[in-house]
Amino acid sequence: MLEKLFKLSENGTTVRTEVLAGITTFLTMAYIIFVNPAMLADAGMDKGAVFVATCLAAAIGCFIMGFVANYPIAQAPGMGLNAFFTYGVVLGMGHTWQVALGAVFVSGVIFMALSIFKVREWIINSIPLSLRTGISAGIGLFLAFIGLQNAGVVIDNPATLVSRGDITSLKPALAALGLFLTIALVYRGVRGAVMVAILVVTAIGIAVGDVQWGGLMATPPSIAPTFMQMNIADVFEVGMISVVFAFLFVDLFDTAGTLVGVATKAGFIKEDGKLPRLDKALLSDSTATCVGAVLGTSSTTSFVESTAGVAAGGRTGLTAVVVGVLFLLALFFSPLAGMIPAYATAGALFYVAILMMSGLVAVDWRDLTEAAPVVVTCLLMPLTYSIAEGIALGFISYAVIKLLSGKGREVSASVWVLSAIFVAKYALQ
Known part of the structure; x- marks a missing residue:
């Protein structure tokens, strides 16, 4: 049955290899079951329900990617998108989390339509590489800023807006330890490095009495507080246009970049440069986003950590299915997820930020008309505390700078x- 479903022999792999690859991928991305509920709880959502929604959305996304597209690519609620959901749309713009979920659902439907009608390549190719790179790097800076705030390293200051906190106190010190551990373990090739660092910092917090032990396993919490709670009607307001676009573009570019990166490492790219079953992979991603919004979580997307599983030999959708099964098993570890303090996840946010900013090497810094919009996008995301604002101002600056520089035809x-x-949108505000 597995041979028929996943074509194991044709892809030069075995069940044992795929299972080990799935375990490897899960360990590298399992931190999301701790980070996502903590982040969305800041938006006023029930942490237990979001934990269940995170695990279920990830599992369903992995199953769709595995069975439909037959790729060893795992899915889960994406980093950056969850930060935009909470700190940009809800806390920053003042919308309810129900409206934010509605925006996620609408963006997923649009993404699905783009996949079905095969216009996503036109969109991806028509957006300049510099802007795509700037968006990714800007989200990275945004995540790093949030991580520093969660850790108490950066605090509010009426005079300068922000300033350094007491970095010698417990929380900033443990957050720094988490970052150092994460980087060191990743560099040494330790599987599940990010999750290990989070658990070590949490264990220290329990040992010093800052975190209360709540148990290890239990029956999963109820998903009722977030299930089918999205407000779609209020999404169709002028002020929500940039929000929907932000969710859509970040998910689209993130997915496209992840698919190409993982496929290249796995050797899936054909001689003509095309990726087989790309339409099914993108459709899987967009469907998972819609399902995640229904369950009660931010956009579900393909995880670049899937490259760890590919490096371990994963070549088919069975790898993704194994990851999905492990996310279902993780449902029973809700007490552990509930104990994770915000400062324990700060290192993970900073680590993801490093990965997202690494793409800046591809920017042509000698061409100011390309470099300037990148800097605008990168800086304004954390400074305006909004991914949507960074994207909007990045696009506007790119078009205006190119026009005034006599390069309007390049736009x-x-x-x-x-x-x-x-x-x-700005004019009508």
Whole structure:
């Protein structure tokens, strides 16, 4: 049955290899079951329900990717998108988390339509590489800023907006330890390095009395507080246009980049440069986003940590299915997830930020018309505390700078249209 479903022999792999690859991928991305509920709880959502939604959305996303697209690519609620959900849409713009879930669902439906009607390549190719890189790096800076705040390393200051906190106190010190452990363990090739660092910091917090032991395993909490709670009606307001676009673009570019990266490492790219079953992979991702919104979590996307499983030999969807099964088993560890303090996840946020900012090496820094919009996008995301604002101002600056520099012909039609929409949004506010 497994041979028929996943074509193991054709892909030069075995059940044992796929299972080990799935375990490897899960260990590298399991930190999301701790980080996502903690982040969305700041938006006012029930932490236990979000924990269940996170595990179920990840499991369903992995199953769809495995059975439909037959790729060893795991899915789960994405980092950056969850930060935008909480700190940008809910806390920053003042919308309810129900409306934010509605925006996630609508963006997933649009993503699904783009996949079905095969226009996603046109969108991806028409957005300049510099802007895509700037968006990813800006989200990385945003995550790092949130991590520093959670750790107490950066605090509010009426005079300067922010300033350094007491870095010699317990929480900042443990957050720093978590970051150092994460980097060291990843560098040494330890499987599950991020999760190990989170658990070590939590264990120290329990030992010194800052965290209360709540048990290890229990029956999963109820998902009722978040299930089917999305508010779609209020999404169709002018002010929500940039929010939906932000969810859509970040998910689209993140997924496309992950698919290409994992596929290249696995040797899936054909001689003509095309990725087989790309439509099914993108459809799997967009479907998972819609399902996640229904369950009660931010956008579900493909995880770049899937490369760990590919490196371990994973070549088929069976790897993704194994990851999905492990996420279902993780449902019974809700007490452990509930104990994780915010400072224990700060290192993970900073580590993800490093990965997301690494793409800046691809920017042509000698061409100011390319470099300037990247810097605008990167800086304004954390400084405005909004991924949507960074994307909007990045697009506008790209179009205007190119036009005034005599390079207007280099701007694609889609960038002009989106820039005009963003300008109209600001004008109508």
